Amino acid sequence: MPRHFELELDQLRTMLIRMGSLVEEQIDYAVKAITEADVALARLVMQRDKKVDEYDNSLDQQCLRIFALTQPVAMDLRLLMAGLKINNELERIGDIAVNLAERVESLLPYQDFVKTTSLKRMADAAREMVKRAIDSFVNNDPALARKVLESDDFIDNLDRETFNLMVKTMKESPEFIEPAAHVMILSRHIERLADHATNISEDVIFLVNARIIKHHADSSADGGPIRT
Amino acid sequence: MNQNGYKITTRNLSLSYGPKLALKDISVGIRTNYVTALIGPSGCGKSTFLRALNRMNDLIDGVQTSGEVLVDDIDVYRNDVDVVALRKKVGMIFQRSNPFPKSIYDNIAYGPRINGIHEKNKLDQIVERSLKQAALWDEVKDDLKKSGLALSGGQQQRLCIARALAVDPEVILMDEPASALDPLATAKIEELIFELKEKYTIVIVTHNMQQAARVSDYTAFFYIGKLIEFDETKNIFTSPKEKQTEDYVTGRFG
Structure with a gap:
């Protein structure tokens, strides 16, 4: 039997996918702006954040309406819950893209220094995680979502290494205190990107497999479904 | 439809059953080609209001009506209004399905026949079209007798809907059309x-608030004969303006 609110759920998915593509591109541009010292591109990222925020508000409203009018259950209910949370994660990813872009101008005199750090490698890995997390949502693919979870350690390690290296640089070469501080903060921002990608992946696993795995609530892939 | 997109407009509609005032001063516009749900606790006047729209209350002794019910800008309570024609234009579906003790075919053909249509071809077409519109055709087409x-x-309820559609109504009034049905039959309706x-x-009219939320575009909340709030359904169920509405839709009273 056809269900007319299927259309509303499709719209919700479509909006999330569009928002996902937009924030993916925002990260792309922000990373490129840092590594290529492109101030114009950084400004573009900052301007386009308004669009991300618009998606955030529309998605909240769409979810509220569907919750109130259709009393979703089972898969539909999980899509709504996951949709609300993924929206939140995407909006935060968008904010981080802006945070990255905001430091481009301050780093202009220190391009050579930036090139010696792991920022580019970290950013590429984090961007890939976000991309895969969004793909796992688009394709309802919990296996891909699990791969994202596994990549998080790599970025955490690079963040720790970068932190230690920057502390060392500040101690040994005070003339690099300013860029080292920027790099430290950028590294933390990038690490947060990966965390948001991880959260999205957990939401996808909840959506498809009906399992809550965050905070190691159910770490086994074959554990039973949620029971409350 | 009038110029503002309203099929039905009531102005200061009040109705009493003998000494008991059942509707107090209701003014509301029902939009063309939308679904409007009437909700409220038992005795709030929602069914009385529904029945006032095609003068079904005329059949009850001691009913007094004041104010106006305009269908396409014509007051249906005017003395020269043909009530039979009104009920053809504004059809009704009741809570308990009430097919005639006749064949499926004759149930549908009944209305067109009393309106003067007797050619078999024409009746066949009407029966098929009405049953298709009521999503019943596939289930009964091989056994219309x-x-x-x-x-x-x-199926009986959908037959009654098909019967109402057969006389080409413009408005369909439904008084709790799914309250006697199981969840799957309800979902079909x-x-x-x-x-x-x-x-x-x-x-x-529905007692089931979730149903009102699912099927309607506009919702009117009645309480003790008064129209408390009328708005788009999405507003009534996400951010009602009146506290009484909020209390009712959240299940705090009623």
């Missing part, structure tokens, strides 16, 4: 309502 009473409850609004203006 079967008694309407032999159908399941959900709800999907049907969604499809029918393309061609018809629908007003539905």
